[in-house]
Amino acid sequence: MQNNRRLKAADIAVIITLLLVFALPLLMGNLSPASYAEVICDGKELMQIPMNKDGSYTPEGITGHMTITVKNGKIAVTRSDCTGQQCVNMGYISTGSIVCTPNKAVITVHSGSTEYDVII
């Protein structure tokens, strides 16, 4: 009996160890979602911007001038020489996309979180 009980304890240890090993990538993924923003102009990817670090970017390859700023995990177009200023009016976003029609530029946030399949 004694021997049998010890085996059961070992079973549980094995289960927990296996679970931890398998679940590790999942846990890591949830703890530190690899959130980044992709800047696409006319179908071409110009750059990827990490969302976890504050900073300012001026991607090359966009027809007009554009300044993109990351602050507290949110991203915005803070300056654009387009006339409509729709991209600047969007303000800071943490999900979805910012579109600048005159510059044919799209900034899409790819968040590591899978809370929503799509945002509308």
Added chain:
Amino acid sequence: MSEFFPIAAAVCAAVLLCSCSKENTFTESFFALDTAVTVTSDRPLTHMVREAISDADKTFSKVCGSKRDILTETDAQRINFCLDYAEKLNSEYNGKLDMYCGRLVSLWGISEDDPKVPSEQEITDTLDLLKTLEKAPAESGKINTDIELGAAAKGYAADMAKEALDSEAPEGYIILSAESSVLLYGEKAGGFKIGVKDPLSPENMLGSFTVPCGFVSTSGGYERYFEENGVKYSHILNTETGYPVNTDLTSVTVYCELAENGGLRSDLLSTLIYCEGTEMLKKFAQTENIAFIAADKNKNIYVSGLDFQPQEGSGYVCRITGG
């Protein structure tokens, strides 16, 4: 060991599967229909949707905004289908959709680089012109400056994407997002979870709902607008006044099942309901059984026919309208 091992192995396999499925998605982003389009799938199918959207874009770029061009036979057919469908919805729901507002949209420069508030005189002149306008169908071989299909293009394009996918009957799921119109296709474990943006602060959420598959479209004045002298002007215009639609709603999201013309229907209905305002919401929910989520200026959310989960701390009050 022998009793527990199979259970342990099964649990581990399940966990492993979960973590893998999150990684295996295919995504494609491109610019079409005057917006950012993103296609996501768990199979390499995104090109099929991209081709359908590019095809739709060829037609609708000729009747949306300022870059007008000569219509082909196919263009005219598609455009006239949208016109007829809008008219059908107008008579069915007593709506005020006006697809013959091309000249008014051009006057405001809504979809151009430099929108501006026109003078009173310019608006009166354009309204006089619209009154005498013959609401004729689009003709191939001609340029049409009267028709404006901004309220239908994305929905129709989503229908075209659905048809393309139907012909291949693919396995897996595909999500097409053209910002204000979405196609949710195929089967996804647990359904598709849609986050609805807060129109007063689009970086936050109003809440979410989960559906098996279908079409979702949103209309609101919060994303496409411009400011002049501190006043915000939205892109949805009223052809009776010549100015942006005066509504107490801030956004309307409509869900339609994955049926024929569901994309066009959801796109047009979201605009139709948005223009009517809160007063008519009860009718759309209880008499017409339309599934929607509407938000108003006083931070109320009206829900019809959907299992809506409001976002905590959004400051909105959720009211079930029916359906």
